[in-house]
Structures are given as structure tokens and as C-alpha cells.
Amino acid sequence: MKGIAVVGLVASQLAAVTALPPLGYERKLVREALTARDVSGISCSDGPAPVATAPKTNVWAPITxxxxxxxxxxxxxxxxxxxxxxxxxxxxxxxxxxxxxxxxxxxxxxxxxxxxxxxxxxxxxxxxxxxxxxxxxxxxxxxxxxxxxxxxxxxxxxDYAFNGGSGGYVPFNARYVDSTKSAIVTPLMTAIMTNISDITQALFNASYFGPSNRSTTLTTTAGTPVSFDGTQQFRNIMFRIPGVASYMTPIDFFLLINCPGTDPSKFSLKGFVTNEQFFETEADLRAAFEAGELAQEYTQTLDQSWALVDYKPELGSRPFDRQPAPSSIELGGKRYAIDMKEKYVEYMGWSYYMSYTRLHGITFYDIKFKGERILYELSLQEAMAQYAGNQPKAANTVYHDTYYSLGVDIATMIEGYDCPFGATFMNVTYHELNASTVNQDAVCLFESDSGYPLSRHRYGGGNTSYPFTRLGVTKGSSLTVRAIATVGNYDYMFDYSFHVDGSIEITVRASGYLQSSFYYPDQGAWGPRIAQATQGSLHDHIINYKADFDILGTENSLQVSELVVVNVTQPWFPELGSFPQMQLNKSMMTVEQQFNWAPNNEAMYVVLNENVTNAWGEPRGYRLVPGKSDLHLTILDSPWSFKNSEFAKSHLAVTRQHDTEPYSNSWQNINLPMAPQHDYSLFFDGESVEKEDLVVWFNLGMHHYTRAEDVPVTLFTEAQSSIQFAPQNFFDRAQDGDLLNRRYIVVDQSTEEGVLNYEDYGVPLPQCMVAPSEPVLEISPTLSYEFEAEL
The missing domain is CATH 3.10.450.40 (Nuclear Transport Factor 2; Chain: A,)
Structure with a gap:
């Protein structure tokens, strides 16, 4: 059977290396290092993770x-x-x-x-x-x-978790719009659209006669918010071509309805929007139609095959793409242990508990490194999106994804694609009415190569042909916990990576369908044309997290070290007189506050314990390190997100921990922008944050500058954001010296050619016990080697 092409050089293929042109010192070193030792075979199939025993019962476990x-x-x-x-x-x-x-x-x-x-x-x-x-x-x-x-x-x-004045109560006009609540609006919507079906059929070749009528050829969507303060209720309804990719096929027609309270007899038509015009009554709309003023310049496609995430043969093919892509495999066996009952994990000095809720998905508790607590809680709080545009749906849409029970949408992942082959999978269970649903393989854990060494240095020159005398390099790796939530049109990938140096990295990526708008040439300020009659709608993604730090206890402070430029004179440089130097201006935040990353990243923020120092007298702490695309909401005073989205309006915030402030947002806040059930801004009431139990709230996200490459779906490669928590004087030295996965090479300079003596610390190079036979070596001009082998 013809097998896959194995790219690269492995020990069993070294006999063919003699045919290669000179590769230089570095490649020569690699070849000789490989031949200087025995490569032990290790099975690619490494089995399940070892079993850990949680020291305590998981007190955060979901209800059964x-x-x-x-x-x-x-x-x-x-x-x-x-x-x-x-x-x-x-x-x-x-x-x-x-x-x-x-x-x-x-x-x-x-x-x-x-x-x-x-x-x-x-x-x-x-x-x-x-x-x-x-x-x-x-x-x-x-x-x-x-x-x-x-x-x-x-x-x-x-009631105690909500500070808006009404406790756990939300008025009917602002409460979640479920099917029961929608049902009382449907008759009015159906009657209105049936009356103008001749117009929609003529303009869009489609009509709406109600959700269950077989003659209906349109689907509807009405975003949030549907109220401002709970005293009114409305629907701004967009119509789209139905299908699996309806998000990408909107038509240029909107129905606006006022629908306050529980009595449908009090509901009324607010108006219609099409062709960039507002019509208050059906008569106004019909008059414009009969006058020929509503002709459509662009026709929305009925075919949605172009928007499916499948293979597109019309794009051609790429060389070697019939071979499997590279894969990350945990060669040598899993190096992490799990107590599945308690959802407790141990990995290379790390330990933590995991939990789950339907609103927030995966959460982490009691995160320790080498037995010392870093974080009491690390949890997703909200995934928000706010849109912009000159059409009702785009202009008024703000999403809070906990409103749609984000955790419920964490579902099955595909091994080898969503998660690496051999990853450990976990299920999540949520409850619907009097039953429970299990989403299988909804969370995965896997260790992976960082793609770069953790540490490395090449020392000096010598009297041999090698350009160094010593070389030390340490393997970089991390254990990642991953979940993907498909909330309507978007797929959010949430990663929590625990690195072997004691740092934690949190990353979010977005894929899935754009919520698009109908295309008009004069609306390019809100996004480009991305399909036949479709515009990519400009929007922000803001993902809010909670990090309850307990650095060696609950008496923590937040230190700010600002880079400032000062003019100095130094007697050893008399010819310069006064000249500028940079230095650190250190201070402690004194009260609760929202704040932003410093411009040009000219400030360092460290959560530390002033009462505990390392061997050098420095307070032990963890630094907040900005990664990719750390941002906040662009619009700070929109009527659609006025007071219900305060958490999204700064990069960071620090507060005192209170049991009465467990969340930054209420899942029903979305329909209360003017009178939120839970007001995050009230957290900041002047309390001291010096030597207190601190919570850091932080935002990841993306300004989604939509593009044609968002078709069919947004790509994870670009749409990503991250942050890292890294030790800052928490230890006395870097946490890499106790890692055995390393190589230390010394060149024997007693001979002209030199002999490489290296130490592997008893950790062999991993190799699957799948030996290719009769390797065929092909040399390309770029020195790319392929071995096509029978496996």
C-alpha cells in the first residue's frame, strides 16, 4: 500500500544523506548528533493519560x-x-x-x-x-x-449577584426572547408580510407567509437588543435567503415592529426599510414600489454552495496536498495526568480543577505551579460583538453570547483537525428542562511542541571547524485545554495553555460566517463587497475574562512600572553633557479602576505579593503580558451598548474580590442597555486594591475589518487575540533548569576537527515504530527533501 510522504530526515534514513550537497556547520552538527547516539523506538499510539488523584473534592463541579x-x-x-x-x-x-x-x-x-x-x-x-x-x-x-x-x-x-437594583428580576420586555415569546409577534409579522408579498416577490423573487407556511421562501432574523430599559420592546427584522449559509445571503428588506408587553393587540408596525429608504406605512411602501423607485441594482443569489466549508475544485489544487498535513503527536506517552471524576489535572508542575456552566463554558480553579497558587479562578465572562452600518440590522446589533448560552454550544471536535491526534477528550453536560444532554468530545487536552525552544544559547568560538564551543537548548512545550463554541454564525476557539516555564497563555480565535449586509456601493465605509449582493459588516469582537489572582495568598497589589525618559549627566561621559535615558517609574494602583494598556507598551503591570520576596528581595508576582490584538470596544457611548457593556470599554480593570461580584455581566443585560440588571461600572467605587484580594478583568478581541477572504468563513489565522501571565520575580531564576528535555553539547577542541560530546540527560529522541522501507531521495534546488515510502 502506498503510504504518506515523510518530510524531513530521521535516523533510519541517514544512509542517504551522503548524497546531499554540503549543508553547513549547523546541519552537519545535527547529522552527527543523531548518529552519535541510539534512537529508541517509541510507539505512536501512546494510550490514555495517566490517572491523577485530586487532593480535594472539586467544589466547583456542575450539578449532576x-x-x-x-x-x-x-x-x-x-x-x-x-x-x-x-x-x-x-x-x-x-x-x-x-x-x-x-x-x-x-x-x-x-x-x-x-x-x-x-x-x-x-x-x-x-x-x-x-x-x-x-x-x-x-x-x-x-x-x-x-x-x-x-x-x-x-x-x-x-439576587445577590446582580447590582442593578432589581436583583435576579428582568422585566418581560427585556427578558430572553424564546419561542414562546416570539410566537405572539409572529401573527403580526406574517400578516404584514403576506399583504406585501407581491412586492417582495417582484423585488427579490421571494416572499414570507409565516414560518410554517410551505410557500415561504424567506427566513427571518431579529437581533439584540430588543429593548432599551424594559419599558418598550421592538423587533428590527432582517430577511434572508434560507439555507445553511443564510448569514451570507441577506436581502435588502427590513420590517420594524413595536411589540411591548404580553398583549398582541397593542403591537404595531413601525415601518419598512429598503433601497436605503424608510417607509412608515404599507401605503408609503406600495406607492414607491408602483412608482418604480425600489428597483434593485443587485440580486441576491439563491445558490449557497459557494458559502459551504467544503472542497472547492474550481480553485484548483496544490502540489503534494494529497499527502496528510503535518500533525502534532504526543510521542513517548502523555506527560499529564487527570482525575476524570474530579476534573483535576496535573502537568509538569501545574495543577488545576476544571468546571463548566451553560453560560460561560469551561472555567478553571485553584491553579497552582509547583504547589503554589497563582490563580483562584480563571474564567470566560462574556463574548460580545457590536456591528456598524447604514441598515437596521447592522446598525442596531449587539450580541452578548452568554444570552445564547455559550456553554451549551461547546460541542464535538474532530480529532486531528480541531485537536491533535491522540488528544484527551472530555464531555460536557448541560440541562434542558427535566433532562440532561451530553455533548461528547467537547473539550480536549493535549501537549504540544511550542514550535520554538524554551531557552537556547551558543557559546563562543574555538580552534576547530565549529563556530562554537558549547551549545545548550531546552525543549519548549505546553499543555492546552481547548473548547470551540459555535454560537449561531461564529465559531469561537478558546485555548488555555500552561507552559513549562510557569506562564499561562489565553488565546481566542474566531471563524464561521459573517453576519453580512446587503451590498450598496455607497456604503463601503461599513465594509467591502464580498459576494454577488453581500457586504461584510464591520464589527468588534470583545471577549471578557476574569482572573482572580491569589499570588501566594490573598493580599495582592497591582504594580505599574512605567517607562519614562529622564535627562541625566554621567561624569564618565563629560562630552555628552545632559542626555536622555529611560528608567522605570514604579507605583502601586491604589483604588479599583478600569485602565488601558500603555501606548507603545511602555508600562508593565504585575500582580504581586508585597509581603513575600524571592532570594533577591524582589516581591514575587506575575506579569500581565499583552499578546495579539488586545483591544476594547470602539464605540463607548452607543445607545445599543450604553451601560450594559461597560466591561468591554477598557483593556483591563482591577477590583477587590467580592462574593457579590462573581460576574462582569448578566446574561440578560443585552436587552437593557439603558438600565442594566448588572452594572459593571458600579464595581469601581473607590475601594482600595493595595494588599487586597484582587481580581483582574481583561479583554481579548478583534476589530473585524471584513474582507473577501472571510468567504466562505473567517479564518482562524488572522482572527485571534491573546494574553499571557508570566512569572515576574516569582522565582529566583528561570524555570527551565529542572527540565530534562534538553541537549547540552560540548566541542572537544583537542583535535582540529573537534568531537561533539553531548548530554541527553537520559531523554532519547522520540521515534514512532513505523520504519519506512526503500527510501527514495529527491533533492530540490531549495534543499527540500522528501522520502516517499511504503508504509
């Missing part, structure tokens, strides 16, 4: 399916007085459960258990009930516990 069903049964017990209707039978004037999830235990209750002999904190469920029967209908959150359900279990409002 059994807990979910028991809570459901309790809530539907008439004795509770909640007067619940089954969701399938409910109308907007009934009370019914929307979802059940987990409330993570408060930090003040966890630390005594985690660090001492304190009791195991009780577990509580988080429940959202839509209460349509009350005099002020809306949504109310409850906490139910302790779990498991028993004689001590109580039901009480979950």
Missing part, C-alpha cells in the same frame, strides 16, 4: 443530571407556590422553567475547605423561571439548595 431532575420535581411541586406550567404548554402569561444550571460556591466558603479543615461548601442550582402570571411579568432567577434535594433544601431568589 440527578440533581437537575430533583430540582425540577421540587419546583413543580404545588407546595412551592410557584404555579408552574410545563414549558411545552405555556404561553407568555404562564410561569415556566427556562433552564437549570450551577451556582459555583462562593470563594469565602471555599478557601477554608481548600486550604484547611473547613467543611465542604454546599452546592446550589441556578434556576431561571419566566413568570408571566405576575402583575409585573418577567424573568426571575432562583437559587435552590443545598443539594442533593432534601429536608434542608430551600428555594430563594438569586
Amino acid at each position: 443530571p440527578e440533581d437537575n431532575r430533583a430540582v425540577w420535581d421540587l419546583l413543580y411541586n404545588p407546595a412551592t407556590g410557584l404555579n408552574l406550567t410545563l414549558p411545552d404548554d405555556a404561553t407568555v402569561t404562564d410561569n415556566y422553567i427556562f433552564w437549570i444550571d450551577t451556582i459555583h460556591a462562593n470563594k469565602t466558603g471555599v478557601l477554608p475547605y481548600l486550604d484547611g479543615d473547613g467543611p465542604l461548601p454546599p452546592k446550589y442550582a441556578r434556576v431561571v423561571i419566566f413568570e408571566g402570571s405576575r402583575s409585573d411579568p418577567g424573568s426571575q432567577e432562583y437559587m435552590v439548595g443545598p443539594l442533593p434535594v432534601g429536608n434542608t433544601t430551600i428555594i430563594q431568589p438569586y
